[in-house]
Amino acid sequence: MAGERNSNTPAVQGVGKGLDQLKYEIANEMxxxxxxxxxxxxxGTVGGNMTKRMIQFAEQQLKNGQRI
Structure with a gap:
């Protein structure tokens, strides 16, 4: 447990840098x-806020009739 690396991988290839940027932007704001x-x-608070923002983005895209 202690000292283990995070093995989570994004569902979409190539978005790792963007997610890291979002993570540090949110951390900075907080x-x-x-x-x-x-x-x-x-x-964990940063991760929770990342999730909220991604859901808001997806909802907005759906509201505008765009595919995600």
């Missing part, structure tokens, strides 16, 4: 510094 020395609550 004044949270990401890292292994931070609490899981701090790091």
């Amino acid at each position: 004044n949270v510094t990401l890292g292994a020395d931070r609490t899981s609550r701090e790091n």
Whole structure:
């Protein structure tokens, strides 16, 4: 458990850089510094906000009749 690397991979190839950029933008907006020395609550809050934004984006796309 401790010291294991995250093995999650994006469902769409080539979006890793964009997701990392989103993660650090949200962390910056929340004044949270990401890292292994931070609490899981701090790091997890950023992930939760990423999910909220991605859902909002998808809902907006669907509302506008665009495919995701």
